[in-house]
Structure formats: structure tokens, C-alpha cells
Amino acid sequence: MNDPEAFVSGLKLLGAGLAMISAIGAGFGVGLAAFGGVQAMGRNPDAAPIIQTNMILGMAFAEAIAIYALAVALIIIFAA
Amino acid sequence: MSEEQTKKGFNWRKWVIYFCILAGIYSAFLGPSILKPISPVVVLPAEPTGLSIGGFEITNTMLATLLADLILLTIAVFVVGKFMRSGSLVPGGFYNAFEALVEFLWNTVEGAAGKWAFRIFPVPATIFLLIFVANLVKLVPGFESIGRIKEVHHGYGYAPVLLTKVGNLSIYTIDKAQKREHVAKEGEHGEGHVDQEKLCEACEIVPFLRGSATDLNFPFALAFIAVLMTQVYGVWALGIGYFEKFIPIRQLIKGGAMGAINFIVGILELILEFAKILSFGFRLFGNIFAGTLLLSIVGALTAVLVPVGLYFFEVFFGIIQAYVFYLLATIFISGATVSHHAEEAH
Amino acid sequence: MEKLGINLGFFLFQVFNFTILALLMYALAYKPIVRMLENRKNKIAQGLEDARVAAEARANAEKEAKAILQEAQNNAAQKVREATERAEIAAREIITQAEAQASKIREEARMEAAQERDRILLELRSQIASLAIAAAQKLIGEALDEKRQHALLEEFFSGVKSGKVVVLEGVELSGASAEVISALPLLPHEQEAVKRDILSKMGEQATVSFRVDPSIMGGLIVKVGDKILDGSVVGQLESLKQSLL
Incomplete structure (x- = not known):
């Protein structure tokens, strides 16, 4: 408590780490998309290109959550 | 004839590859003892x-x-x-x-x-x-490893070590073992005070090229x-x-x-x-x-x-x-x- | 923002850089490459089309060739069949001719043989008569006068008695042809007599043929149509045997 600056920077790091918890959800989302996509491609290999495109699209949206978290974490560390 | 040539070329290439592998192993084991690996400074803005x-x-x-x-x-x-x-x-x-x-x-x-x-x-x-x-x-x-050596603005830096000299261009590396804290000097922000002769005390490397x-x-x-x-x-x-x-x-x-x-x-x-x-x-x-x-x-x-x-x-x-x-x-x-x-x- | 490194100048530099690069790449790389891809695709499609047409043409040609070959084979087979048939017909004709010739030759030979036999029998006739007379003389022990004997024998052989055919006496005949069978060949004057006798009964238009059959031993058999007048020795012996038994 004798160095408030160090205390604040420590809290910043903690907050950045906590922000990245949302990566769990994004990971689940990406995994689910890949699971569904691969299963669908296995069932219907002819439609693989369309499924792949949509799978990557879905993964991108799921991943976006983690990216927002990353942005928040970066802003907390460097900009806040 | 052409087959022989390709064979010859292949052999030549094979030996080059062997040499590269050997050199890689040698430098991989001996390199760290000469050049200490340095954990990088995390910088977001481009330098x-x-x-x-x-x-x-x-x-x-x-x-x-x-x-x-x-x-x-x-x-x-x-x-x-x-x-x-x-x-x-x-x-x-x-x-x-x-x-x-x-x-x-x-x-x-x-x-x-x-x-x-x-x-x-x-x-x-x-x-x-x-x-x-x-x-x-x-x-x-x-990429991201060759650059200018300069004084850190805040936090820690490392001591510079002279590696080799080509002409009047000195090539330095920094020694991880000698960690130095940045000392705020007077006139640091001043113009013309950039020491050409005297090297930095606590140094970091600013790469010429970064991804x-x-x-x-x-x-x-x-x-x-x-x-x-x-x-x-x-x-x-x-x-x-x-x-x-x-x-x-x-x-x-x-x-x-x-x-x-x-x-x-x-x-x-x-x-x-x-x-x-x-x-x-x-x-x-x-x-x-x-x-x-x-x-x-x-x-x-x-x-x-x-x-x-x-x-x-x-x-x-x-x-x-x-x-x-x-x-x-x-x-x-x-x-x-x-x-x-x-x-x-x- | 400054600490994140976002700087309007740098940002605009990147945007500008990208725009320039995109324009240059469009002019230098994308346009020619995409055009090249389209070009090549068209060329390949054209090539495939050409190949397909060529293959079709070749298939047609092959089909035609096959048809021509088939026709040729058919023609050849037809020719062979015809030739075989003709040859068979010719062979059959030749065989028939040969057979006909052979049978003609055989017939002729038989006729000649019959004539020869008749001639020999005619030559032998007088000797047989003499032999018979000699045997009769020995048998009955008395000699008939020479002339009577001969007349008797003549009558025996020819069945003609004093210019008249014995068998025909008191018989009505009608028909177109008559056949006269004798044991030995008849002498010309006997034939003449028989002929005259028969014709007087049957009419002038009728024909008379003569045949020699030694097995009847003597006398005459006259056949007119299905009527047989048997004046032969064998016939008389037979009827004698019938009456005796």
C-alpha cells in the first residue's frame, strides 16, 4: 500500500486476465462450429465447400467474442 | 548424362543440407552461451x-x-x-x-x-x-531481432556487449545477465544530447523490421x-x-x-x-x-x-x-x- | 489510442498503401491471370468439344467400316454358297448323265448279248432238231420219213402248223400289239406266217414282236393285252400234270 502505482498496475493486470475469461465461451463456440461442420461434411462430402464457408463464418462470429475480450484486455493494460 | 548431372546436383544439395543441420545443432547448443536469449519487451505501438x-x-x-x-x-x-x-x-x-x-x-x-x-x-x-x-x-x-540499440525510456534494460566490428560499424548485442534499471538522467529529452560516442547504459533493441x-x-x-x-x-x-x-x-x-x-x-x-x-x-x-x-x-x-x-x-x-x-x-x-x-x- | 499504437497518419498510410497495391495488382496480375484462366478454360472446352466430335466421327467411320466388312463377308458367303450349289448341281448332272450312259451301255450290252444268244440258238436249231430226231429214232425204234420228221420238229419249235398258228385257232383276238414268245428263234418264213395269222385276226394296224425264251421248251405263247394264249410245251405239260393229279 505504500506504492499506489504498483497497486493500480497490479489491478490492471488482474482485470485484463479476468476479461480474457470470456475466451472460454468463444472456445466452446468455435469448437461447436467445427464439430457441426466436420460432422456435416462427413455426412455429405459433396456439400463440403458450402459447409466449410458457413463453418468459418460461424467460427469467426464466435471468435469475435474472444477478440472483443482481447481488445478490452489490451485497452486495460496499455490504454486505461 | 542429364541423369548423372541431377544425381551430382542432388548429392551436392544433400551435403549442403547436412552442413546446415550440423551448423544449426552446433549454434543451437553453443549459441546461447555466446548470445544470451532475451525475453522481448512487449510493445504495441510500432517503433x-x-x-x-x-x-x-x-x-x-x-x-x-x-x-x-x-x-x-x-x-x-x-x-x-x-x-x-x-x-x-x-x-x-x-x-x-x-x-x-x-x-x-x-x-x-x-x-x-x-x-x-x-x-x-x-x-x-x-x-x-x-x-x-x-x-x-x-x-x-x-525480422524483429536486428535493429538499433537505444536507451530504454522506462523500466529495465540490459547492458550492451560488443559483438564484432565491420569497418567503422560496431555490432552490439545485449547481455541478459546484466539487467539494469533505467535511470532518469537530466537533459534526456534534450536535443543533441544523444550520445554518439558513449553507448546507452540500459539498452533495448528497436528492430528495423517488425511484422x-x-x-x-x-x-x-x-x-x-x-x-x-x-x-x-x-x-x-x-x-x-x-x-x-x-x-x-x-x-x-x-x-x-x-x-x-x-x-x-x-x-x-x-x-x-x-x-x-x-x-x-x-x-x-x-x-x-x-x-x-x-x-x-x-x-x-x-x-x-x-x-x-x-x-x-x-x-x-x-x-x-x-x-x-x-x-x-x-x-x-x-x-x-x-x-x-x-x-x-x- | 496512442498507447495502442493507433495513429491516424500510420493508419492512412496503410489504407493508401493498400489502395495503390490493389490497383497495381489488378492491372499487373489479376486482370491478365483471370483473363488467362478464362482463355484456357475456353480453350480446354474447345479442345474437349473437338475431341468429342473427332471421337464421334471415328466411331461413325468404324461403324461404316464394320458395315462394309459385314456386307463383303455376306457377299463372299453368298458367292461361296452359290458356287457350292452350282458345283453340286453340276456334279449331280454329271452323275446322272454318267448313270444314264452306264445304264444305256448296260442295256445295249444286254441287248447285244440277247441277240448273240438268239443268233447262236438259231444256228444251233438245226443241230438240235437233228439231235432230237436221232434220239427219237433210238427211242421209238422206227424211223419216220425224213421230211415228216422235220415238219414235226418245225411245228414243235415254232408252233406253226401248215402256215397257221396252232394256238390261235378258233380264238378271237383284239388289241393294238401282240407278243410272240418262242423256245428257239423263229425262221423268217415262220415269223412271216405267225405275223400274218395274227394280223388277220387283229387287224392290219396291230404290231407284232418276237421274243425267245428257251425255258418254254417248244411251241408258242402269244400275249395280247392281258390275254395269254399258252401253246408252249411247258404249258401243255403243266396242264397235263394238273389233269393227272
């Missing part, structure tokens, strides 16, 4: 290289981007141009590989956009090629262009009616509750358009920056063998990120050329 054009300073990520541009334009002028001038129909050599890549991109765009493909193609294709080349060229040794995608400006610029071009192509294809996707006034007037909901959805879509820039940009930046960080940290921990696997990983991720960026841009742009109402009609 200035000291060069400037008309007062506009050039950062190291800009230099890397320009290098990627140069590589692409060299291919375009010397490989594609030469082939086109030869008038041959049968591709061969490096041109064939480049054409296969472009053909792959073209097929995807054509599949997504149909008759709009040729007008759309330059944007996603350039996005792909630029990210692809930038991500791969970033992995060349010397383009590790600077937020590069992915955000590409994301901005992708989203902007989505609107441009949307207006080109559908006229001013394109903007009804965002502000569905007609629906608000026509249908009661559903119209109101659609209006709000349209506003959300407008917000989503800006969110796209963010997600596009941070996805590329996050992946590549994390990759760079991972490589340098693992390299500082174990200099032998493990970074090789991570290098493969990085090559793979560089290509995948380029492809994802390209694919999403293609889908968004080609989606904008299709009428929103037409989709609802069927």
Missing part, C-alpha cells in the same frame, strides 16, 4: 526506424509492409509480366504456383459472387496476398477497407436502396410491431458493421501478435528444437488468418451485392 519522408516518420511495421508490397509487385511485374509477354498458354515454374493461388482465390470469389466476381475480386485478393506475404515474410530470421500485423494500424486499415468496400459495392449493385438494410424506414411505416422490430434490427446491423472492423482487425492482430510473443518467449526459454515446431505453427497460422480475413471479406462484400428484399421474397 520509429529513424527514417522519415518529408517529416512523416516511417515505422518498422511500415517498412515491413512496404517489403511485402515490393515482393508482390516483383512477382506481378517479373513473373506474371514475363509469362504474359511470352504468350505461352502452358504455365510453368513459379508462375504456375502463383497462378494456382490466384485461381484458388478466383474460384472462391466466383462461387460466392457470381457475375460480380470480377469487379469484387481485387479487394479480397489483395487482402489475402498482402496478409499472406506479410505473415510469411515476418518469420524470416532477422506488419503486429501493428494495429495494418489490420485495422485492411478491416476498414473491407467494410468500406462492402458499402461501396452494395451501393454500386443496389443503388441508394442498399442503405435500407440499416434504416428500414419503409418497413417502419408499413408494418406495426414487426416493422418496429425490423427497424431496431437494422440499427443493430449498422452497429455490427462497425463491430466488423473491430473483430476483423483484432482477429488478425491478436493471432499474429500472440504468435510473435509466443515465438520469442519460447525462444528465450529453449533455443533448441521447440521453436522449430512453433515456426511451423506460425506459418500455418499466418496462412489461415490470411484465408479467414479473405473469406470473410469475400462473403460480406458478395452478400452486399445481393438485394436484402430478394432474400425475403422467397
Whole structure:
């Protein structure tokens, strides 16, 4: 408590780490998309290109959550 | 005769490869004892290289981007141009590989956009090629490791060690064992006090070249262009009616509750358009920056063998990120050329 | 923002850089390559089309060739069959001719043989008569006068008695032809007598043929149509045997 600056920077790091918890959800989302996509491609290999495109699209949206978290974490560390 | 020659060439190549492997093993085991691996300083902003054009300073990520541009334009002028001038129909050599890549991109765009493909193609294709080349060229040794040595502004630095001297150019490295704290000196911010003779006390290395995608400006610029071009192509294809996707006034007037909901959805879509820039940009930046960080940290921990696997990983991720960026841009742009109402009609 | 490294100048530099690069790449690489791809696709499609047409033409030619070959084979087979048939017909004709000739030759030979036999029998006739007379003389022990004996024998052999055919006496005959069978060949004057006698009964238009059959031993058999007048020795012996038994 004798160095408030160090205390604040420590809290910043903690907050950045906590922000990245949302990566769990994004990971689940990406995994689910890949699971569904691969299963669908296995069932219907002819439609693989369309499924792949949509799978990557879905993964991108799921991943976006983690990216927002990353942005928040970066802003907390460097900009806040 | 030719068979013998190829055999001879193969042997020669084989010995070069053996030598490289041996040298690699030797330097991998002896190198760390000479050059201590240094855990890198995490810096987000691109560092200035000291060069400037008309007062506009050039950062190291800009230099890397320009290098990627140069590589692409060299291919375009010397490989594609030469082939086109030869008038041959049968591709061969490096041109064939480049054409296969472009053909792959073209097929995807054509599949997504149909008759709009040729007008759309330059944007996603350039996005792909630029990210692809930038991500791969970033992995060349010397990137992010060779640079100017300078005094740290705050935090810790390391003591400089003279490595070798070529002419009147001294080459230094920094010694990880001698960690030094930055001492705020008087007149540090002053002009002309930059010590040419006397070297820095607590030093860090500012690389000449740094991966383009590790600077937020590069992915955000590409994301901005992708989203902007989505609107441009949307207006080109559908006229001013394109903007009804965002502000569905007609629906608000026509249908009661559903119209109101659609209006709000349209506003959300407008917000989503800006969110796209963010997600596009941070996805590329996050992946590549994390990759760079991972490589340098693992390299500082174990200099032998493990970074090789991570290098493969990085090559793979560089290509995948380029492809994802390209694919999403293609889908968004080609989606904008299709009428929103037409989709609802069927 | 400054700490994240986002700088309007750098950002605009990147946007500008991308725009320039995209335009240059469009002019230098994308346009020629995409045009080349289209060009090549068209060329390949054209080539495939050409190949298909050529293959079709070749298939047609092959079909035609096959048809021509088939026709030729058919023709050849037809020719062979015809030739075989003709040859068979010719062979059959030759065989028939040869058979006919052979049978003619055989007939002729038989006729000649019969004539020869008749001639020999005629030559032998007088000797047989003399022999018979000698035997009769020995048998009955008395000699008839020479002239009577001869007349008797003549009558025996020819069945003609004093210019009249014995068998025909008191018989009505009608028909177109008559056949006269004798044991030994008849002498010309006997034939004449028989002929005259028969013709007087049957009319002038009728024909008379003569035949020699030694097995009847003597006398005459006259056949007119299905009527048989048996004046032969064998016939008389037979009827004697019938009456005796």
C-alpha cells in the first residue's frame, strides 16, 4: 500500500486476465462450429465447400467474442 | 548424362543440407552461451526506424509492409509480366504456383459472387496476398531481432556487449545477465544530447523490421477497407436502396410491431458493421501478435528444437488468418451485392 | 489510442498503401491471370468439344467400316454358297448323265448279248432238231420219213402248223400289239406266217414282236393285252400234270 502505482498496475493486470475469461465461451463456440461442420461434411462430402464457408463464418462470429475480450484486455493494460 | 548431372546436383544439395543441420545443432547448443536469449519487451505501438519522408516518420511495421508490397509487385511485374509477354498458354515454374493461388482465390470469389466476381475480386485478393506475404515474410530470421540499440525510456534494460566490428560499424548485442534499471538522467529529452560516442547504459533493441500485423494500424486499415468496400459495392449493385438494410424506414411505416422490430434490427446491423472492423482487425492482430510473443518467449526459454515446431505453427497460422480475413471479406462484400428484399421474397 | 499504437497518419498510410497495391495488382496480375484462366478454360472446352466430335466421327467411320466388312463377308458367303450349289448341281448332272450312259451301255450290252444268244440258238436249231430226231429214232425204234420228221420238229419249235398258228385257232383276238414268245428263234418264213395269222385276226394296224425264251421248251405263247394264249410245251405239260393229279 505504500506504492499506489504498483497497486493500480497490479489491478490492471488482474482485470485484463479476468476479461480474457470470456475466451472460454468463444472456445466452446468455435469448437461447436467445427464439430457441426466436420460432422456435416462427413455426412455429405459433396456439400463440403458450402459447409466449410458457413463453418468459418460461424467460427469467426464466435471468435469475435474472444477478440472483443482481447481488445478490452489490451485497452486495460496499455490504454486505461 | 542429364541423369548423372541431377544425381551430382542432388548429392551436392544433400551435403549442403547436412552442413546446415550440423551448423544449426552446433549454434543451437553453443549459441546461447555466446548470445544470451532475451525475453522481448512487449510493445504495441510500432517503433520509429529513424527514417522519415518529408517529416512523416516511417515505422518498422511500415517498412515491413512496404517489403511485402515490393515482393508482390516483383512477382506481378517479373513473373506474371514475363509469362504474359511470352504468350505461352502452358504455365510453368513459379508462375504456375502463383497462378494456382490466384485461381484458388478466383474460384472462391466466383462461387460466392457470381457475375460480380470480377469487379469484387481485387479487394479480397489483395487482402489475402498482402496478409499472406506479410505473415510469411515476418518469420524470416532477422525480422524483429536486428535493429538499433537505444536507451530504454522506462523500466529495465540490459547492458550492451560488443559483438564484432565491420569497418567503422560496431555490432552490439545485449547481455541478459546484466539487467539494469533505467535511470532518469537530466537533459534526456534534450536535443543533441544523444550520445554518439558513449553507448546507452540500459539498452533495448528497436528492430528495423517488425511484422506488419503486429501493428494495429495494418489490420485495422485492411478491416476498414473491407467494410468500406462492402458499402461501396452494395451501393454500386443496389443503388441508394442498399442503405435500407440499416434504416428500414419503409418497413417502419408499413408494418406495426414487426416493422418496429425490423427497424431496431437494422440499427443493430449498422452497429455490427462497425463491430466488423473491430473483430476483423483484432482477429488478425491478436493471432499474429500472440504468435510473435509466443515465438520469442519460447525462444528465450529453449533455443533448441521447440521453436522449430512453433515456426511451423506460425506459418500455418499466418496462412489461415490470411484465408479467414479473405473469406470473410469475400462473403460480406458478395452478400452486399445481393438485394436484402430478394432474400425475403422467397 | 496512442498507447495502442493507433495513429491516424500510420493508419492512412496503410489504407493508401493498400489502395495503390490493389490497383497495381489488378492491372499487373489479376486482370491478365483471370483473363488467362478464362482463355484456357475456353480453350480446354474447345479442345474437349473437338475431341468429342473427332471421337464421334471415328466411331461413325468404324461403324461404316464394320458395315462394309459385314456386307463383303455376306457377299463372299453368298458367292461361296452359290458356287457350292452350282458345283453340286453340276456334279449331280454329271452323275446322272454318267448313270444314264452306264445304264444305256448296260442295256445295249444286254441287248447285244440277247441277240448273240438268239443268233447262236438259231444256228444251233438245226443241230438240235437233228439231235432230237436221232434220239427219237433210238427211242421209238422206227424211223419216220425224213421230211415228216422235220415238219414235226418245225411245228414243235415254232408252233406253226401248215402256215397257221396252232394256238390261235378258233380264238378271237383284239388289241393294238401282240407278243410272240418262242423256245428257239423263229425262221423268217415262220415269223412271216405267225405275223400274218395274227394280223388277220387283229387287224392290219396291230404290231407284232418276237421274243425267245428257251425255258418254254417248244411251241408258242402269244400275249395280247392281258390275254395269254399258252401253246408252249411247258404249258401243255403243266396242264397235263394238273389233269393227272
